[in-house]
Amino acid sequence: MSGGVDSAVAAARAVAAGHEVTGVHLALSRNPQSFRTGARGCCTIEDSRDARRAADVIGIPFYVWDMAERFHADVVDDFVAEYAAGRTPNPCLRCNEKIKFAAVLDKARALGFDAVCTGHYARNVDGAGGRRELHRAADPAKDQSYVLGVLDAEQLASSLFPLGDSLKTEVRAEADRLGLAVADKPDSHDVCFIADGDTRRFLAERLGTAPGQIVDSAGAVVGEHQGAYGYTIGQRKGLRIGDPAGDGRPRYVLDISPVTNTVTVGTAEELSVDALEAGHVRWCGPTGDEAFACSVQLRAHGSPVPAEARYDESAGTVNLAFAESVRGIAPGQTAVLYDGTRVIGSATITATRKATAGAVNTGA
């Protein structure tokens, strides 16, 4: 129970379904005294109180579990390290993989609980052959199956997502009917541990400034930067390089090289990628076939694109070849593979192959 409306209604539905429910608020912030205003940030004392009040109204026991240290090590430190390595992480997936459905689930099971229930918008259903399947939620605007793509079959079997069939508007209305004060609370956006939303400053505070060059794909210097970690592949804003080729066309970040502390920019065409390689493969169900067609979602709010997947079990990698080029794919991001609405699995992008040049970008 985060203190938000989704987890509150999820808890209420779990009770209504006849489960024995205990509400747990995860204290993940090392600075819970910070006051949360509006939609940014999470896990402040106000959030903890909102979660407690919701538990009171629903009528379930409530505890606060302090996981700040583990969260910091597994999610926050990893986030910073990935940027330092020139990659673009997704901390929400890491949190689900390491904290919510691992540390929390392990502790819960050891204490005699059977499952973890959250307010994620996704469907966890019994598919053919009695196996659990993860599917997209009914509300496409709220669908969070992407961030749950890191769950394996065992984690899925011990998870409950009561909101999967509902629209957000229905959930808020239900919260209101139940008398939950959080019915009107705004949803939190962005990275929960960057309260003011300023990721670049957050990273600068931890990685310092390291001035370096911005170059074009031919290697000519076109500008300067204060830290390569502040950029992400596909980024157009904030480059401050003017119009280097004099053609009036925008430039995008093609590559970030922490080793040379160089940011490479190029045209939209140079950004196009037609294949990628990914590691850290996780399957939501049985291990994938060696080769299969699927649709791939590359961002939390991106549209899926068709692709041919090749799984190399011994190498632990998946290769994805796109029917049509895609743009702005950064190593470190997660590719979640779908078969229609069903999540097949996920993998972390390690290398991309540009559609134009034949060179492989490994983000190293």
Add this chain to the structure above:
Amino acid sequence: MTYLDHAATTPLHPDAIAALNAQFGLVGNANSLHGPGRAARRVVEESREAIAAAFGARPSHVVFTGGGTEADNLAVKGLYWARRAEDPRRTRIVAAKIEHHAVLDALFWLEQHEGAELTWLPVERDGSVRPAALEEALAASAEDVALVTIMWANNEVGTVLPVPELVEIAHRHNVPVHSDAIQAAGHLPVDFTASGLDAMAITGHKLGGPIGVGALLLGRETKLTALQHGGGQERDVRSGTLDTPAIAAFAAAATAARADQPAEFKRLSTLRDRLIEGVLTTIPDAVLSGPPLAEPAPGHAPDRLPGIAHFCFPGCEGDSLLLLLDARGISCSTGSACSAGIAQPSHVLLAMGAGEALARGSLRFSLGRTSTDADVDALLEVLPAVVTRARAAGLS
């Protein structure tokens, strides 16, 4: 429901409930000069006399406050400021790290904001402080000491401290002493005058009275800088309209506690010892905190509170144990109620020399007026399985 958390708060004594009910329908500010005001004032003064009698004090010693934390803050900060105002050299405070946060945090605040220098007395493994340690701390130089503060009995592990001896040593060095007697009052023979203390904090809700009222027993000549300014009530030491119903209930509870204290001490000690024996027998690696069980020598004060039994369960997280017991209707605590909810090792156990891992697996069971054999039976029946499961969950 098995309530084993009397050290956190106690159920209202029937006499306290009767006193509250008697007052609720009336109106009158105890400071007003008219009939209704004087009637309220009379209740306050009779309560003051009753509380003074219950704790070996004179009515003029009793300063009513809004609770124990306020009384502790008033004593620690008030004595420090008054003593330092008299002589600017007096910036040192002598204390031990077993104190409740109401004293500890006030001390840290004075250190961070008021130039206080904190001298920490060593704590024994059983939670006590040796008089010789205080002698050593004061012998080198006492002119720079503002005050000594030492609790009468520890709220987490139950150890009783040798307050009269410590007072005698401090007074020989002309240093005033405050004692947080919040956990001891009502459960041990606490006599303010006999102890020689300059200040002593007590509260209603640890002895069958209501939450929200307490008192600082203060020597008539003891100078204190007030925290709360206003109408000048309570010798100008603590301004604010007096809560007549709460004070009446506090007095009723204190009177009952004083009358029942010798018999309750025996009854609770017996229950506690049965609980301890049961735990140590069924959970062999459980560690009892505080002094070993023994009959106090004749003429000697008991060395532990009658109702508290605190254990460390190796390999377990205190909050896992608490959750599992809570789910089975048994209420207890991992330490002081005030620090609940966050997995921090107990500062009291750390001060006693327990390792951090062991300190995290701590659980305090505390018995009180309404506790019976059935409560002890209920706990012993489920505790072994609870510990096994908590151990499986491990340390976070």
